[in-house]
Amino acid sequence: MRRGDGRTEYVRTVAHLRALALLGVLALAACGTTPPPRAPAAPAAPSPGPAAAPATGPAAGPAAAPATAPAGAALPAAGAATAAPPVAGVAPPPAGTGAAPGAPAAAAALAGIEPAAARAPRGSALRPLRIMPLGDSITLGRGDRLRDGYRRELGALLTAAGVHHDFVGSQRDGTGPDIDHEGHSGWTITEARGRVGGWLAAARPDVVLLDLGTNDMIQGIDPGYAPVRLADLVDTILAWSPDVRVVVATLIVTPTQGQFAARPGRARAAPLMLAYNSQVRLLAAARGPRVRLAEMAVVRWADTRDGLHPTPRGYRLMAYRWYQQLAHLMPGGAAWPAPPAVTKAAARQGRRVG
Secondary structure, three states, rough: OHHHHHHHHHHHHHHHHHHHHHHHHHHHOOOOOOOOOOOOOOOOOOOOOOOOOOOOOOOOOOOOOOOOOOOOOOOOOOOOOOOOOOOOOOOOOOOOOOOOOOOHHHHHHOOOOOOHHHHHHOOOOOOOOEEEEEEEEHHHHHOOOOOOOHHHOOOOHHHHHHOEEOOOOOOOOOOOOOOOOOOOOOOHHHHHHHHHHHHHHHHOOOOEEEOOOOOHHHHOOHHHHHHHHHHHHHHHHHOOOOOOOEEOOOOOOOOOOHHHOOOOOHHHHHHHHHHHHHHHHHHHHHHHHEEEEEEOOOHHHHHOOOOOOOOOOHHHHHHHHHHHHHHHHOOOOHHOOOOOOHHHHHOOOOEEEE
């Protein structure tokens, strides 16, 4: 290459770099950013040898913003929470609540509950009271030709009181508008204890109506420890959710005389049932406000088909007992009136159900 050619290439390179610098200044001016002052460059002498290749990289960008805050600006204290950006369509929480915007709705959505329903009281139209009838053949409705048991009458009482409800469970028997339940004929406390976790997870009840122990007594399955097994079952239900409530029933005591007493295991079971009921009362009293006691002694042998399973009239009396205890668990439930049909049925036999 000739010497003149090298100098010409040098001049072109310098002109090219100056043009790039001018474009960078114009771009910064368009963004409203003042370019940082350039340090004076040392003059470069042309090399007698081959000229260097022109630079192809982009021009230097704007300088980074200073890390320090402007004078007088307040910095957040260490550990202080910064405000979350606003969410479209969601009002920010009140000052001091610490709740993120939309947090209740998000939590309700994760639980599978509509946000409005999550805020509604139990027993309202948006959030029906979920009731699990849990027990043996009496819960199923044996003794009632239609297999409605106490459930249909209880549902009618709740509806009349303005309580929106939903019976839940894996079984379906009866003729009423809501026939779900968890009654299993012949089952003992231990059998129910082995399955209750799955039932609770599937049905998510607010209240469990628990009526078990009759088969433990009649079958002679370690009856002395039956109250301990029942306590374990109750505690398992309570541990499943801090919001669940339990209404536990005393047993209908089978007669010791007459035609029903001659059935297998009945005469021996009666005193065991009486002792068991005493322990059930103590259990309910010891577990606090989340457990209520439903006294089923109001159902006598005359209200049963076989000295054990109630007739429709006996089931109506049971329904009122459940209804009465549910009233103690519901806001304003203490004012629920006793249904006239139930009180009259008991009055004919000289009994009080209130």
